[in-house]
Amino acid sequence: MSTPTAARPKYVGGAVKRREDPRLLLGRGRYVADIALAGTVHMAVVRSPHAHARITGIDASRALATPGVLTVLTWPDISAEVGPIPCIDAYPDSLPALQTALADGVVRYVGQPVAVLVATTEYGAEDALALVDVTYELLTPVVTMDDALAGETLLHPELGTNVVTTIAQDVGDVDAAFAAADRVYEETFEIHRYAPMPMETRGVVAEVDPISERLTLTTSTQFPHLVRGFLSGCLGIPESRIRVVAPDVGGGFGAKCEFYCEELLAPLLALRLRRPVRWIEDRREHLVASTHAREQRHTVRVAVLEDGTVTAVDARSWTSSGAAYSTLTTTPASISSAMLRGPYRIPHYRARAHCVLTNKTPLAVYRGAGHPQAVLVMERMMDVIAADLGRDRVALRLQNSLTPAELPSDRGTAIVLAGPVVYDTGDYGFCLTRAAEMIGLDEDWPAQQAAARAEGRYLGIGLANLVEETSIGPYESSVVRVDGSGAVTVLTGSSPHGQGHVTTFSQLVADELEIDIERITVLYGDTDVVTDGVGTFASRSAAIGGAAARKAAGVVKDKAMAVAAHVLEIDVADLEWRDGAAHVRGLPARSLSLGELAQASTAWNAPLPGGMSFNLEGTYQHQAAGIAFSNATHAAKLAVDVQTGEVEILDYVVVHDCGTVINPTIVEGQVHGGVAQGIGGTFMEDLPYDADGRPLARTLQDYTTPTASDMPWIRTDHMESPTPLNPYGMKGAGEGGATGAPGALVNALQDALSVFGVHLTVDGPWTPDRVLDLVPEDLPWA
Amino acid sequence: MTQTTPRQPAPALHVVQVTVNGEPRDAAVPARTLLSDFLRDTLGLTGTHVGCGHGTCGACTVLLDGVAVRSCLLFAVQTDGCSITTIEGISPDGTLTPVQQAFQDNHGMQCGFCTPGFVCSLTALLAEDPAPTDQRLTETLDGHLCRCTGYQNIVKAARQAAGREALS
Incomplete structure (x- = not known):
């Protein structure tokens, strides 16, 4: 019998303040642009000014004649040495459209690297860009989806088509369901192009260590371990000779979940020049050289019975994938097609999702990847159906939502790299009901709208339900070690870019070992320090990386108990772990602390029994048992000024469920940030191209993102449905905010302007001029 | 990718004398050196971040004689004789303000x-x-x-x- 003691307060579930903040607040962060190595030279990239053109000549003589310019490289100078930029989510029958690090004779988007130069100063390198003379023969640009599908101009003529991947999802008997349907609805939705736009642009510093002759690439990335593998493959250098470091990373949201040309070019130049090579992307470059996101067209047919049961969806989508594969090219289309039905039963489902080449910047993942588009499409359809059937939109959604009793539910679809879609846990109806109640969507709402309209105010409420893939594997690694002072070091393969890993991973390990959080140091982001890892994306770090860290701490604890049994010469069953120490049962004063046990297992002790390894250290690789699905309902209430077209978001509610919460403050912060990005995409952010394929947003004055006064006060409510797929019940929380917002906001705008007969099938950006176009001109006050 | 005329091999240098975070600092820099680059690269004060380089994002804000300014929109030479506080100098003693x-x-x-x-x-x-x-x-x-x-x-x-x- 153990002696009852006061329960030690748990860190997990608590609003622990972030441990990483003081350093960053004092200006002591270390981002890639902050690294100054002696002898550094500066790389600059000559980029294509044309959307589609054949390179007829490159003359670098003026640049090379300029003092300070060390070298200029074009594709023929490097083609024998470097492989193409890898794509890791191609389907077996995807047609090859890989990008080369420098244009191989044809440029296919504005911003594509054509040549690269190095100079002794950063300003000098930028000056020299204008001295590299490139001549082009213009080709017809493929700008719109219609251009691409028409196929008159092909980006890669050898492929015979611009449609390079088609993903199929087939569930049930769709044709029979449509034959039996009472009503069939068909709509086409357009989702526009916008981008993650982290506040820190990308950047790299590459150097060759003169002693080991190993290459070190410091890069602003979400997955340094994967970059190590990509770089090894592209350069033909063994991974053992490459170290990749992700220092402080100033946001990513998917834009840094890529392997980019510059991450290959700088190491190549460092190897050739034997000097550190630095390149920091400027914002004008970022807008064309870092991946874009979102742009899709969806055509959906929906089969519905008179009682409101949605029986089937037949969906086609086209993703404007840009000029070449990115590292993660098909993932948005794959997720959209696998997840379109959201929380709704819909037993019969067919999707064909096409990735289409266009002369634009490559498109890849951005917070939610393909989820936000799918949610917008499905949630708009639920409102369309409810309006047509004269049904309450909450009731119609509830009627079609899977109930907790129906879970787990194999949805019959699959997501590339992640696997089959089997919803695990959640109470979708609860989140919906609670969100509708919090936002004030009840039987009184139409009367409120009418009263406001009488005063010239157009109010709308919009809902969006979401179920999203989180916590994908395949695995994450962790090492936990203890020194003789009892200090604990946690290594994690998941490298953060603002998510607060130091705090949440400390919480998990502190609880496992029952120690104070201050004793814990969390290390990450350096492939020499943490030799194995995957990264931070797909709402996976806390759940998968966190589980690995806590499991590794458990390994340490078990070993500490074994060491204690050996030192105390008693059976391990007579010991119990409490407050960071092994205690003899019944003799609570007789104990050995973590630090003492670490001392007892160092090299200056006799060998431990049974061939147990020296030192208190535990390693664990946590493999995901399957995808964990988080869910939420977003509810937005807004007011449209029909004289100016301005939209004011009056209230915003998110009721969400990400399983067991480690730190509610951090989870809320993730929700807020995601919603802000959804608001930006719906009302402000846009990457338009002109008819010649030239991007029109080239600064943050053109690409406008929300500021503080654009934001509503977001109200959140949580529920926790732990997943059995994770040893601690944790799911992901990083992306849901961005996933739900566009659908809820567009539905709210529709609700506000329905009286004008508008029928919204475009996701945005609903800038004031576009909103004003929805308002009849003969409105007395318009 | 700013288009400029070919630079002179050795640009004329201008001495900038400023007080940064309470300490006198001086350096000779080309006239076009941005204040943000001067602080970060010349003085090594990398706590000032450059997010856009065109005055929109505000990440590079520092205090110039007590007034918040965008350091990416000023030349270092314009601040000659001024007092500058960067994020590294906001807290006088390393504890959070x-x-x-x-x-x-x-x-x-x-x-x-x-x-x-x-x-x-x-x-x-x-x-x-x-x-x-x-x-x-x-x-x-x-x-x-x-x-x-x-x-x-x-x-x-x-x-x-x-x-x-x-x-x-």
């Missing part, structure tokens, strides 16, 4: 890249007006872009630092 503490207390930051700019601007505002109106607080925050937080917790931090009641 009330503005900095408010950011930690309210989770007003995630990746931390934009944070120095917010801290500098709020510090300047509160030095000039210890009890700012909501309007002034909002105007100050609107001069900065953050991509992580959705601003709600930054607003909370700003209100705490300004001694305003918390919003719920």
Whole structure:
């Protein structure tokens, strides 16, 4: 019998303040642009000014004649040495459209690297860009989806088509369901192009260590371990000779979940020049050289019975994938097609999702990847159906939502790299009901709208339900070690870019070992320090990386108990772990602390029994048992000024469920940030191209993102449905905010302007001029 | 990728004498050296971050004679004789100031890249007006872009630092 003691307060579930903040607040962060190595030279990239053109000549003589310019490289100078930029989510029958690090004779988007130069100063390198003379023969640009599908101009003529991947999802008997349907609805939705736009642009510093002759690439990335593998493959250098470091990373949201040309070019130049090579992307470059996101067209047919049961969806989508594969090219289309039905039963489902080449910047993942588009499409359809059937939109959604009793539910679809879609846990109806109640969507709402309209105010409420893939594997690694002072070091393969890993991973390990959080140091982001890892994306770090860290701490604890049994010469069953120490049962004063046990297992002790390894250290690789699905309902209430077209978001509610919460403050912060990005995409952010394929947003004055006064006060409510797929019940929380917002906001705008007969099938950006176009001109006050 | 005329092999250098975070500093730099680059590259004060380079995002904000300015929009030579405070000098002793503490207390930051700019601007505002109106607080925050937080917790931090009641 153990002696009852006061329960030690748990860190997990608590609003622990972030441990990483003081350093960053004092200006002591270390981002890639902050690294100054002696002898550094500066790389600059000559980029294509044309959307589609054949390179007829490159003359670098003026640049090379300029003092300070060390070298200029074009594709023929490097083609024998470097492989193409890898794509890791191609389907077996995807047609090859890989990008080369420098244009191989044809440029296919504005911003594509054509040549690269190095100079002794950063300003000098930028000056020299204008001295590299490139001549082009213009080709017809493929700008719109219609251009691409028409196929008159092909980006890669050898492929015979611009449609390079088609993903199929087939569930049930769709044709029979449509034959039996009472009503069939068909709509086409357009989702526009916008981008993650982290506040820190990308950047790299590459150097060759003169002693080991190993290459070190410091890069602003979400997955340094994967970059190590990509770089090894592209350069033909063994991974053992490459170290990749992700220092402080100033946001990513998917834009840094890529392997980019510059991450290959700088190491190549460092190897050739034997000097550190630095390149920091400027914002004008970022807008064309870092991946874009979102742009899709969806055509959906929906089969519905008179009682409101949605029986089937037949969906086609086209993703404007840009000029070449990115590292993660098909993932948005794959997720959209696998997840379109959201929380709704819909037993019969067919999707064909096409990735289409266009002369634009490559498109890849951005917070939610393909989820936000799918949610917008499905949630708009639920409102369309409810309006047509004269049904309450909450009731119609509830009627079609899977109930907790129906879970787990194999949805019959699959997501590339992640696997089959089997919803695990959640109470979708609860989140919906609670969100509708919090936002004030009840039987009184139409009367409120009418009263406001009488005063010239157009109010709308919009809902969006979401179920999203989180916590994908395949695995994450962790090492936990203890020194003789009892200090604990946690290594994690998941490298953060603002998510607060130091705090949440400390919480998990502190609880496992029952120690104070201050004793814990969390290390990450350096492939020499943490030799194995995957990264931070797909709402996976806390759940998968966190589980690995806590499991590794458990390994340490078990070993500490074994060491204690050996030192105390008693059976391990007579010991119990409490407050960071092994205690003899019944003799609570007789104990050995973590630090003492670490001392007892160092090299200056006799060998431990049974061939147990020296030192208190535990390693664990946590493999995901399957995808964990988080869910939420977003509810937005807004007011449209029909004289100016301005939209004011009056209230915003998110009721969400990400399983067991480690730190509610951090989870809320993730929700807020995601919603802000959804608001930006719906009302402000846009990457338009002109008819010649030239991007029109080239600064943050053109690409406008929300500021503080654009934001509503977001109200959140949580529920926790732990997943059995994770040893601690944790799911992901990083992306849901961005996933739900566009659908809820567009539905709210529709609700506000329905009286004008508008029928919204475009996701945005609903800038004031576009909103004003929805308002009849003969409105007395318009 | 700024288009410029070919530079002279050895550009003329100009001595800039400034007081940075209370210490006299001087260096000879080309006339076109931006203040942000001067602080970061010449003086090694990398806490000032450059997010856009065209005066929109506010990450590079520093205090010039007590006034919040975008260091990417000034040449270093323009600040000759001035006193500059960067994020490294906001706290005199390495402990968090009330503005900095408010950011930690309210989770007003995630990746931390934009944070120095917010801290500098709020510090300047509160030095000039210890009890700012909501309007002034909002105007100050609107001069900065953050991509992580959705601003709600930054607003909370700003209100705490300004001694305003918390919003719920």
